[in-house]
Amino acid sequence: MKSLGSIRRSFAPWTDPTSKPFISFKNVTKKFGDFVAVDDLSLNIYTREFFALLGASGCGKSTLLRMLAGFEQPTSGEIILDGQSLAGIPPYKRPVNMMFQSYALFPHMSVETNIAFGLKQDGMPKPQIAERVDQMLKLVKLEKFAKRKPHQLSGGQRQRVALARSLAKRPKVLLLDEPLGALDKKLREETQFELMDLQQELGLTFVIVTHDQEEAMTMADRIALMAHGKVIQVSTPAEIYEAPNSRFVADFIGDVNIFDGTVSSSEDGKLQIETESGFPIRVAATDAPAVGAKAGFAVRPEKIKVSREEPVSFGTNAMRGEIWDIGYLGDMTVFHVRLPDGKVVKASSLNAVRAVEDPLGYEQEVWISFAEDAGVVLKD
Amino acid sequence: MSTWSRFNIVSIIVGFAFLYLPIVLLVIFSFNESKLVTVWAGFSTRWYVQLFQNQALLDAAWVTIRVALISATVATVLGTFAALAMTRYTRFRGRMLFSGMIYAPLVMPEVITGLSMLLLFVAIGFDRGFWTLTLAHITFTMCFVAVVVQSRLLSFDRSIEEAAMDLGATPVSTFLQVTLPVIAPAVFSGWVLALTLSLDDLVISSFTSGPGATTLPMKIYSQVRLGVTPEINAICTILIGIVAVGVLIASVVSRRREAQRVADERAAFAQ
Amino acid sequence: MSRIGSAIFNRLVIIIPYAWLLFFFLIPFVIVLRISLSTTAVAMPPYTPVFDLAEGISGIIAGVKEFSFDNYIWLTEDALYAKAYMSSVIIAFISTILTLLIAYPIAYGMARAPSGIRPTLLMLVILPFWTSFLIRVYAWIAILKPEGLLNQFLMSIGVISEPLIILNTNWAIYIGIVYSYLPFMVLPLYSALEKMDHSLTEAALDLGCTPISAFWRVTFPLSIPGVVAGCLLVFIPAVGEFVIPDLLGGSETLMIGKTLWNEFNANRDWPVSAAVATILLLILVVPIMFFQHAQTKADGEGR
The missing domain is CATH 2.40.50.140 (Nucleic acid-binding proteins)
Incomplete structure (x- = not known):
């Protein structure tokens, strides 16, 4: 764990002008009728970053995530992932996976069929699917629960199934929409550290949406604080706490x-x-x-x-x-x-x-x- | 629950007595020895025996069952589509008219529906018979299916569909692998409702059927007009019996499933 | 919100049921309207068509010129029809009120029942609906007859000495409608009362209402959507009811559903029955639209 800590400390690609962002929002605007959910927003996220979108409900953070997943199309502007524009690419063809706030587990399928779902869509051969599913079950420590249906699991177990399912396809980016919102406080704190370790271990880029500032501060490399469809400040947790750039940020955090x-x-x-x-x-x-x-x-x-x-x-x-x-x-x-x-x-x-x-x-x-x-x- | 007062209990008992007493009496008098329906003269099953020798009646029952099975199945497909259209596509041209055509048949007096369909079949020169009957039944039962399925879709968590698409399923395979299995119980209840409505219908059937396609309710109706007989009581008792057994099985199955679910949930939280 | 996906599948989901209902539900009404404007003929079909589609547009224009309002004039000249419409609406109205009065205490009692037995009670209300409508109406004949079970019972306990004449009167029709449509009234009332938070009544009592005024000032106003839905579900079909007046009503009972049936099956006067249907529809169009509006609103809230 010591080594992970030192990697973390030295990990700051956003300070290096030569490093290329992995995800770029370029002047993205999203309107629902007259309501502007996301307002001319630009943002860069780097490979292997644990990035948090923080804000009160209705600030546009979930809309931003859903545009990245492909469930919403930007009204204007463009989103670039790994050098490729995502415009017009439907969600089922994007190399990102999402973990839903409600977990969205398929109620009629067992834990292992839930996890295998994405792999099956890709037409992966059966033995390989079985192998990957076992691997994922081990990762989230649910080997004993493979045959259970979602309603036979506790809240924390469901959360881990949802995580395993979204990681099974080895996406380039994992999107997490309030992933810990439904857990009680103690479980939530434990899971925060599990998620951080997992992200380091797999070397993935995580983008998390949360309204819980402690959660964002604990887990993220950088936090984007949002309000009214705009990003107010993007900084590391320490910077955003110790050097807020505005009265709003100072007041919002802590x-x-x-x-x-x-x-x-x-x-x-x-x-x-x-x-x-x-x-x-x-x-x-x-x-x-x-x-x-x-x-x-x-x-x-x-x-x-x-x-x-x-x-x-x-x-x-x-x-x-x-x-x-x-x-x-x-x-x-x-x-x-x-x-x-x-x-x-x-x-x-x-x-x-x-x-x-x-x-x-x-x-x-x-x-x-x-x-x-x-x-x-x-x-x- | 101290709020369940004596008044509440009495009103429920009286209400249920009102609902069930006529049916109970009807069943009792189907076993009456006498030809009179209102005077008890001893137990007998002779009306049932007589029933099974009545070929016209058995033919009518067979027509009714075939019409009901075909029309309920087609109506379930159409009604499910209509429910999807109503809940998923909130904006399309003519949506008001569409929802009007879904809801109106639920309350439309049957004489109007029956007459208008008959006139349609005459206008397009379609000979009345088994198929016109089936088409008419599909049309009025599909709206009931649509309403049943729609109410399930309204409480449906759309994020599981998004999850499926996020994991690489196209919209069509999302529908087949996720949406349909989840709403299947509602679709099935829609089918059962359509079946029952079709088996039951008299007025629309009378307008739209033709020679050789007499349904059981039509047959019963023409006999009732001639007077009340224990034989009709016997047919009615059989029909009620079928429904009662069906409902009983359904409720036992669903109760057992519910108990299983509750036990599972307890087990899940116990560890 | 997402509109991504195979467009063809999306289209078909709308187009197939839409086309079906247009052809089998809406177009028939246009035909009814058309036939109501044509003249009676002794032939098969027994009317002379107004439009001859083979002649195209000119045929339609010629047809419009030949529109005949004779059938409607006939309906206004014969007082029988006006009376039938009036008495249908009145009978349906009285029956609806009676159904409401009987259904409300039942629904209220069910909503207040211990939650464990509520599903069973609900099933018991729905169950008669699964048995044939015709059978349920038929069951009442044997009960209401002069020598029937009700009179036998009342005379045996000495309440009456002469049999009551109920069958073949309007009272039999009221009983028939109330009995047949009771579940349609109970269910919306129950669903409105059941989801009501019981602490609202407790709050009213806490703030000084008597139980009766708490009912009228809190419970009842909140159940009005259920009352409206239930009344429409009973009233609209009851106006055009045929089986109940035919089997339970007397020869002097006039209801428009029965009139239409007779006009069509006995007199074989299709244009007049089409005109009768058109006017019945006009009477019901406002309540039907009201019903549709209430349903759409309820769906919107469920979303």
Whole structure:
């Protein structure tokens, strides 16, 4: 597993201008009547990438996947797979396979006939089909269930049959439409890691559609965050979390505090913002907005420290407030700190020790603090 | 379920008594010794014996069965196609007219349907007989099949068809390998319904049949007009018996299958 | 949504049943209309055709000039027909209301029954539908006759001393229609009541409704689609009913289905019976379209 980790770390074909994308969406638009589901979207996905399309329902992510599978035709624009345009190619002739949200197992066929279905359509000889089906059953650990019908399986087993069926034809790309949506939390987490290992093992390109950000963050090499038929940001999970490119992204992924204000000085990549809460903050910015412009500073709760005494270290921003609410989550505690102007700031701290002497209580006067590079400047 | 009040139970019992009492009485009096249908004079099976010596009646039964088998089968194919057209192709020219032609025959008074078909056969110079009867039965039963199959198709998970195509099956083979096997139970119930309607029909048959193609309901009707006799009760009892046995078998089979399914599901979740 | 696939297969699925219904269902109505505009002849077929198709377009134009409304005039002149139409609609209407009143408590009781026995109850309602319509109507003759089983029973328990005359009256027709069409009313009512969330009634009771006002203000309004569907399923065929008035009704009972049958089979007057059918269809066209609309809407919701 160590080696897989190191492969993962070094895998970043999107940063290499010479590498050719495996799947390209070029100015793709899809309209259903007056409704624009996908709006002039361009996107590149590389070989062996685990790519996630993330967004709220109705953002166009499923439509994008269905266009790749061939169930929908783009209204305009084109999709290129491995150097070949997919225009006019029906789904049954495309070298991609899909795992459906509902699993879409054929209810009248046994597990092995379900898995063999695609191979039979290709006219593969029977002994070879049997061999491949055995291989797939082993892969998803369902050897004992070969003769069962879908209704005789549990949810997790059905999910694995659907996976085996979509992998049986060795597609160039596997499309996964909310593959874990129907599983309970614990099973879902286990399956996430299984899917990642499988993808590494088979060396396939995976494109997954999900509305669950944790799922996307855990599994994907890159995430495309979508809204209203457009891609808002395409980045690695770490980048999208630590360096969101807009208020929308910052707000969508994880929890965030945004301090709005006006830029009062800007020099050497350091910015002073007069926040609406009355506390000036000094922050680091690479692409600094002009003096006098409106700007926001987005900080994640875990980057904010709560303390009784005023912090003294240089380059730290500090604000005074009162503890308004405390949420104990087990692994960490979330504090809601109310600033004098009424703004509530969320700060979380890891519960690294079991018992804290004299813990912070309600209505206590505290200081919150964060470093100048603890967040990002939002210009919009 | 505390909400199942005494009022509910009484209304169901009274309702079912109303539905079943006439049929029960009819069956009882088919075993009456007397020629009078309303006065009990002891148990006898002589009307049944007499029945099986009535050649005209047996001929009519044979015609009825043949018409029903042919028309139900053709109507099932046509009705299934119509159901597919209605659910799969939401936009095509003349769809309103099409759905009108599917639903109207369900409620259309039979005298109108019968008369209009008869006039069609006369206009095109088609001699009335076995085949006109069959064509007429196909036409009115296919709409019932269409409605039964359509209601199954509406709850059909289209993603299994997409999965089949995604795995390389062409639309036609998707239909044959996936859609048809899955909707088969509904298609079969459509066929049974068409069969029953055809066996049962009097009015449309009377208009569209010709010499030599008398059906059992037509025969029964002409005898009923002459008066109520235990012999008719006997025919009716046999017909009811056939239906009752058929329904009983169907329900036992489906209940056993359901029990199997439930057991399977329990087993699946137990591990 | 996907329109990919072999176009021929898709086309055939529409074209075959469409063509069949056009030819065997719609065209016959055109013929009925045409014959209703022709004149009676003593021949086989017993009418003179309006159009002679062999003459092509000019034949049709000549035919249109020869349209004869005599049959319709005849229908208005003879009060018998107007009475028959009127009494058919009235009898069908009364029967529909009676069916609704009897079916509602049954459907309601079924929908409230423990879910384990609901399929059995449902089957028991559908079962009589599988037995012959003719047999079910016939069964009532022996019951309703003056010396029949009902009168025997009532006289034996001393409720009445003289036999009631029910057979060959409108009451026999009402009973026949209610009995024959009861499943058609129960099923849509049941499906409307069964899918209703019982917590709605509980919410109404919780908010201060009495059980009766909860029924009228919550349950009944939500079951109206079922009521409409059931009433149309009973009313429309009942207007044109033939077997029930013929077997259970009296000689003075006028129903248009019976009139049409007699006109056709006994009098052999095809043009007049075609005109009778055309007007019956005109009376029913509004409820039929209403029915079709309700069905299409229900399908849309099921999607």
